[in-house]
Amino acid sequence: MDNFDEYERLTKTRDWAGIFKLNDTKIDALGTKKELGVLANYLEDGEVVFALASGVMSQTGTSNSFDFGTNTWLAALTNERILLLDHAMLSSSVDTQSVRHDRIQAVSASQGWVLGKIMVDIGNRSIKIDNCQKAHVSIFASLANKWLKEFQKPESSSTPTSNNPIDELERLAKLKMAGILDESEFAAAKAKILARI
Secondary structure (H helix, E strand, C coil), rough: CCCCHHHHHHCCCCCHHHHHHCCCCCCCCCHHHHHHHHHHHHCCCCCCCCEEEEEEEHHHHHHCCCCCEEEEEEEEEEEEEEEEECCCCCCCCEEEEEEEEHCCCCCEEEEEEECCEEEEEECCCCCEEEEHHHHHHHHHHHHHHHHHHHCCCCCCCCCCCCCCCHHHHHHHHHHHHCCCCCHHHHHHHHHHHHHHC
């Protein structure tokens, strides 16, 4: 991913406006100011935000009981998933939906005259985020599909595995950064490599 280090820095400093700027768009906090305020609380350690968009989604079975009809949600594309947040208007509760990259088949964008929508295809159903700013939907979908392509690249099984522990540790770090390995899986594999040295 181009500019990964910059996205990582902006995420660590919670500079959401900086992420919009890095993507050549303007911040859109209309209706999602509360969600932007709590976004960092819902990110996992090492999770990096690439793109943000706000839009309308219908209520689900897990939605806040104080909210009715459709609500404005914040969609965050990260290196691990697409995270959706809806902060309740009358309470401090936050609805979340999370779709890991290994479940996503495609992300598409549709643009109308003024607004656009993002569609996340997860095979048996789609998640639709409607009434988004046009500039945000194209960036979001483009970065999502670029990252999915990178994420879904098969590990070079046709090339012989390296016996160099440094190479193996670097490969493990990449797998962890991509969200393929969790912290415990990474630590176990790392310990096996270090034990051979």
